[in-house]
Amino acid sequence: MKDVSLLSFQSFNHIYKMRLLKNYFTLIGLFTVFSVSAQHPIAYCTKSDIGFIKSKLGDNELIKKSFSDIKTSVDFWIGKDVDVPFPKDPAGGYTHEKHKDNYNLMFNSSMLYQLTGDAKYAELVKKIFIKYAALNPTLKNHPEAKSKFPGRIFHQALNDANWLVYAGLAYDGIHDYLTLAERKQIADGAFKPEVDFFSGELKDWFALIHNHAVWACAGVGIAGMATDNEQWVQMALYGAKKDGKSGFIANIDGLFSPEGFYTEGPYYTRYSILPFYLFAKSLEHYKPELKVFNRKNNVMQKSLINALQQTNLDGGFYCYNDALKDKTFITNELVEAVDIAREVFGEDKSLLPVVVQQNRVTLSKGGISLSEEVARNKNIPRYFPYKSIEFTDGANGDEGGVSILRSGSAEKLTSLIFKYTGHGLSHGHFDKLNINLYDEGNEIISDYGAARFVGIEQKFGGRYLPETKSYAAQSIAHNTIVADEKSHFNAVEDESQAHHSNKLFSTIGGNVQVVSALDTNAYADIKLHRTIYMLQLPTNPKPLTVDIFRALSATQHQYDLPFQYLGTLMSTSFPYKSFTTNQTTMGKKFGYQHLWKEAEGKYDNPLSQFTFLNNKTYYSISSLADDSTRFYLTRTGANDPNFNLRREPAYIIRKKGDNQTFLSVIEIHGGYNSVTETSTNAYSSVKKITLLRNDDEYSVAEIMLADKLLLLIQCNSNYKANEKHTLNINGKSVQFTGPYSVLFDGKAL
């Protein structure tokens, strides 16, 4: 971190001198207010950008629409008195929504002033600012503040940081319109109380390596640029103590893995990417020598592309960890980031399907370029170019990671997410070695995400609901082993945050995709070893997933493996008893208290099959059972007095023992056509599953698919790529190289 501070000090000096020359004539007048006044605008765009954008606003439909949408929304307020209410309500309530509307209105009106030169837009912004300049110095903590990090304008500091970012950008745009006295009034009244609050009372929060701190730094830094307060910019970059241990640069270095994986997961990548991009873009103008976009090998660029790789066909972000299902890449954050990426990193055709779905661009150089490319390209694919991909987690890429296995293309895409990351900070869930399956744009084996109705006052003021912690974050809400009805790490965040799983080996892309990962920390005396195979068989248009999940312990445990399926149960191969007139919960804590036990099934056959229908496609889970096995059909909704949880089903396989292996085959098969009222391939093709060997050295699984044998051999201790293995299987000698071998009908796939 020393290097960073040093560099910044040098560049600060350099910039300072440059500005001194440029602003010679205005300098003297301003010097009494601040040390130096830069040319404005300097943050969201520069004077020359504005000239360029202005010249292009009528060039194509997308930019015309984008401009006119913004103009319509702002023009509504021209000549009206905009309320700046005393803060009172939580999210969803009037004062919260009004302040949110206000900062967007200020930003948009400021952009219109710059692009049209019409003083009415600047005047609108100024009048709102004057009200904030009067209000902000009077504020104490918000009356609805419930978190450790309270806000003043809003119930939480995070929203105040949002305000600061947009208010800063808005101010920068009308800077030259304001008199010196007005500038001082706004800087001292509107901005300074917020900046002082962040860097003073909330200094621990401001110093976090966390998306909240990124917002706070972006806010303080942009406000600094806008008000010519270099000290604020320095605090934003290097922390309140300016030692580089916190601040924006430390967050770039600390929050992303080398591939740009953001540890909180894709839903929060979406959220945090906005302050990263907005502040970095501003720094490109204000301190270009910092080259923040190139930091850590363009990690911010990777972060955006890799966040897009972590979306479903509908643009929805994969919702592991805290995540809401209706968030897609058409949100403001991604529109802004994609447009900035275009401006900073140049043309990238993979962005165009995203821009088409966003159906708007920002009024920026990047937005102009993308609107032109959309107008020019006649054959933009419908979908982002999804592919199989893996990311490491942790700042140095050594804290586990996530693999996304894919098969099929366009609307036929199948994606399986295998998660062996670190915890993911305060939004992480206790879901080591979890899997999720998406197919043809639908969630099939799902992650609950978070229990929250953001922006809806009736639902706990739009905040995270208690059921997020009591259910959604617990292990049983996922698709991974839960031992003894206790969540991983006993659901203690600090404990989980200290650990991560590890990948043992993987091959992605091609007909045989395999990822094997190990967790040794979730339970004190249990090792969890899961290997996922996604196989493209010549006999099936859809990929077959084989899941070998080994729980290894010296002592006896109860192991639950839930499949949070979405769909309608079609059939089970095992008999079960339904609880038809009286229902009780599956347990008392660790999320089990939120599950109604709808049915309980008994072992009657080593092959247990479960088939469900989701959006006209059949899915079957065929599993190897033993006489310790029980099956549970459950549904969320117990202990949910406020009706906060969706009622979703799960199929839970329970086994007992010391070492236990869950071997499951997940098939995507056939379909149902409601127009012709016909079904095709409605049944699983799995006829038999045998675990021929399963020990410290090897697992060997034999699966009969219709009349053909699928043989999977995996190494459980030696994962070297060039290691040669010879095994005796069913009396025959089988040789292979590397950590696994897959044979179908006697041949390699």
Added chain:
Amino acid sequence: MKDVSLLSFQSFNHIYKMRLLKNYFTLIGLFTVFSVSAQHPIAYCTKSDIGFIKSKLGDNELIKKSFSDIKTSVDFWIGKDVDVPFPKDPAGGYTHEKHKDNYNLMFNSSMLYQLTGDAKYAELVKKIFIKYAALNPTLKNHPEAKSKFPGRIFHQALNDANWLVYAGLAYDGIHDYLTLAERKQIADGAFKPEVDFFSGELKDWFALIHNHAVWACAGVGIAGMATDNEQWVQMALYGAKKDGKSGFIANIDGLFSPEGFYTEGPYYTRYSILPFYLFAKSLEHYKPELKVFNRKNNVMQKSLINALQQTNLDGGFYCYNDALKDKTFITNELVEAVDIAREVFGEDKSLLPVVVQQNRVTLSKGGISLSEEVARNKNIPRYFPYKSIEFTDGANGDEGGVSILRSGSAEKLTSLIFKYTGHGLSHGHFDKLNINLYDEGNEIISDYGAARFVGIEQKFGGRYLPETKSYAAQSIAHNTIVADEKSHFNAVEDESQAHHSNKLFSTIGGNVQVVSALDTNAYADIKLHRTIYMLQLPTNPKPLTVDIFRALSATQHQYDLPFQYLGTLMSTSFPYKSFTTNQTTMGKKFGYQHLWKEAEGKYDNPLSQFTFLNNKTYYSISSLADDSTRFYLTRTGANDPNFNLRREPAYIIRKKGDNQTFLSVIEIHGGYNSVTETSTNAYSSVKKITLLRNDDEYSVAEIMLADKLLLLIQCNSNYKANEKHTLNINGKSVQFTGPYSVLFDGKAL
């Protein structure tokens, strides 16, 4: 019916003579086989039609696509041996689906033969027919037959009738390709056993006035035309006894109300319309003098248009009575009917949005015309021209009916269905005075429809599930009053079938829409009187619904009014106790046994409010409560061991007393934007509800909406349109004419 027989006898003679002349040269050779051989094809189209269609097949994209889809599906089978298996499986199983595929293949291949002249298509059809000619004489009742009316090729006779219709059309198309011996072989082997079965063993079924009988008549009639067997045509038209008491003509007269309302409801209109249209179209060629399409003032045309009026924005048929939610007007039945309607009744621009969504046409004159109109019209609206509309039920239009109140247009459409029909034959539900609400294409206050997975073998062979009768058909599954936990008519179909409700008065269209209806039969000693107001207020972009539901009895009862809402509960104004760890059912029978009691609320205020969110719009139900009132939040799924029911919530208001009135205001308000994370108008605007008067003469309701008063006055005994009334309301004299008056903020709407 005498007239009909007479007419038919005359026309038979007439036709006979005409044919005699036309077919003079072929007559002698054929006379030994059948009495007379018409020119073929004569059913689905004529030789001259074929020439016309042929000349147009390349004219536009829609017809090209439609032709090529059919050609691709048939070409796959050219040169292959098509299996005609011995019947074994229920719906969804192999033999069922194969025979279904076969009749479609035969029909399509026969069309291709006619349109291309390529003998391979005729040969394919012939080979399949030869197999059926061998199979059909050997068949006894299907091994999976479970209904009173078993089939032979299929598990139920209905499907055999489907086969007969398409096989008949297919045969007609290749008639001239066949040798005399082949014709006899097929007529005697493939067709005769089916016709004899229908008119013999199944003569009671064949004689029904019911959609099954329509299919059977169409099958027998078309087979008759195709095989030159006039006797079969006569049976089809006038019943096996040819007395006109049953048969196709009696079904036209008996199944439709004068406006073309089909008593089983829109879902079954969709299904029955196909044999009506196919047979009628064939009769247009074969017996044009019958003018079947003009019968009962073009009732078949009205039936189609009115079925389309009974669809949701997504084309889904309103699902009252037995109905599956995924059936829309893109199904084959409606493609065929729409195309035939175009051919028979001429151009109708309202059909074009439907054709665009169907995205295919039949290879017919109507199909050609529609494809040309779609190609020519650049501004086809996205939706069918929905409007407020009312239908009577019963052959003479005197058995109640249904009103559809609408407000808004295009994707903003709101539709409320108020049902006061007769029972609806075997697919009717016990839901007198039920309402359903759709808004912006979503079901808001819903009808369960039927419990069935048609075409899915795992689910009871695709048949109606037992839960259709035990839950979906019961009164509590609807949105109407249930007294003493017993369904209307004690859920006895014959009892319900003998009665209907009656409309008292109505006004549709405009800012004030009102429908009032009375049922005096559902319960022996209770009158049910419901009046629905759909009001377009100047203060609200969306309509406001007021529901005054009076239960009148001399004795004490428990009355339940359920609202089967779809969405997420946001808030209730009343306190409730949740059953968080143990759930029991709401009752033991009449559908109550399928409801889990999730929560029970108590009266604490005369105004009880319930708000939920559906697809980003808020909905509130505000009701007048008294101290007898209890509130229940329930969910389907109890006593459902096979997981056949969807888990859907309901809000049930329970009151006790002799006379009781449920006064509810249903508001559509505000919205939630997940991109901006903001809510607008998330709360109900109803501040107070007062029932100022409620007796045999008048009900007067006063509703405070924000700061404005809405006053509704309705007559409860005198419904004359020109009757003048004077009432004292709150000390003021109010005068109005007709059965109701609505004042908002002191003024008429």
